[in-house]
Amino acid sequence: MAAVAQKSKFGHIFWPVLAWVVALIFFFPIFWLVFTSFKTDADAVKPEFLFTFKPTLDNYLNMTENYDYWRFAINSVITSTFATTLALVVGVPAAYAMAFNPSRHTKDILVWMLSTKMLPAAAVLYPMTFLTKNFLGIYDTHFLVILVLCLINLPIVIWMLFTYFKEIPKEIIEAGKMDGVSTWGEIKDILIPLAWGGVASTALLCFIFCWNEAYWTVRLTTTEAATLSKLIEGNRAPEGLFFGRLSAVSTAAVGPIVVLGWFCQKQLVRGLTFGAVK
């Protein structure tokens, strides 16, 4: 310990200060986005108003009028919520079975599930459009967006749940079995309460991914089920005319998710590395 304590005074001040400076620079684009959202469109592009301007809430108050924000936001909430729920409903029993009753194929099934996540979406763009538009007639419906969001996140959900469930001693589940508890009872009364933190953070992460998804939600919708990704994509404002209002709607689109993300930063590692880094 003595050797470690002998840090130089210089390093004691320099590194923390550097860390703060780096973090502030890194966060700056987000700050700038929020900051610009309080300027009028005219002020937003004038250099003399860089930091001195009259703050206004108009951009937020006119969000519905300018962009029909709530329609897209509600679609995002609906699709992300239901997709997450569906993924959990399908994923929890599967992960339960894999963690507590593994067969010799369990490992292969898990790896295969992950491999579906690695298919490049662009490769199946046309078949998906064709199937949903001409064949099934579910193009641009909430149902389709929910289903697709669920499917693209299902592998990650199952993996995360699997790594959490595996940490629960098998004996506890076995004891439940001895007492004659049904499988459903085991999941509901023993497993879920024990792995509550893991299930919650899996759901949170799945929700974030659904919310931010920008390929299928843009390609498989037009108006009816269009989410916030589609709204922003459609209003990229090339002439810079609407920086103020565009910033407001963007802030409203990412704000809740960024805050939600702060709460699950630790679980993110497990979710994104499929349990390979803990």
Added chain:
Amino acid sequence: MSKRTLPRLLQTPAVILLLVWMLVPLGMTLYFSFIRYVLNSLRRPEWTSPSISNWRGFGNYEYVYNSKDFWFALQNSLFIVGSILVLTVILGLAFAMLVNRSFPGRGIVRVLLISPFFVMPAVNAVLWINMILDPVLGLNGLAVEGINAAVKGLQDFPILGAFFSLWPEIEPISFRATQTSAYAVIMMVTWQWTPFAVLIFMTSLQSEDEQQKEAAILDGANAWSRFRNLTIPHLARPIAIVVMIQSIFHLSLYAEIEIVSRGNGNKNLPYLIGEFTSNNIGAASAAGIFAVILANIVAIFLLRMVGKNLMD
């Protein structure tokens, strides 16, 4: 019901859903890649609906392989992915080391560093290309203007002025041209994904053997050699995982390219497939199969690593 049946039943919905999701569209892509299939053709109306009688064999693959755009898109894909990987790993390592020791406000610093990861890709692209990188209205233009004004001011100084009067007035770079817009994409994705590398490296730095490090200090090893001989080997696996997971995500990068470079010639493989999809489905499907093969090469390595780790 036997002991084995129930667990299998519980997995069935997940397995069937994913099986259908994987096999049906991919099977169709494979089929379309072997036939002539275009959405609009006045001359050959029979090509506008998929039919086995329009069989083309490997003709679509040849067509895609021989098109200049394909090679450009492939190179560009690899260039963009490669640059992002190098930048995120280096920045991620540096930042993770910075926040590894405790100091006042470390929690806030960590939150600030992680935040970009949760920003919606569409917002990320719009924010960077308009408000930051735009040569006239963005901070890019303002910064260059500021530098020019400062240089001009310095020219009035007695002796140093002569030196500064030699400086040319600089022009802001536009990030909307073919090549520079690829740099813009690299910048914004690096910004978004560095937090991911930071998180993983941070997690794994915390499991580093402190005693070993202290022993090295007592043996007189300096900071650099401790970093090289202890930390880097410890981080080898996390680095490999960061590289592979990001490769998979960034090979299918789309929203950023679409927003930043629509129509200016900068494209990657998914974007090219999207372009083909507007008419030539046969070619789009063949290009799609190439993309699948490329992704598989990366995926095999990743799955091996993850799989090895699975049952312990």
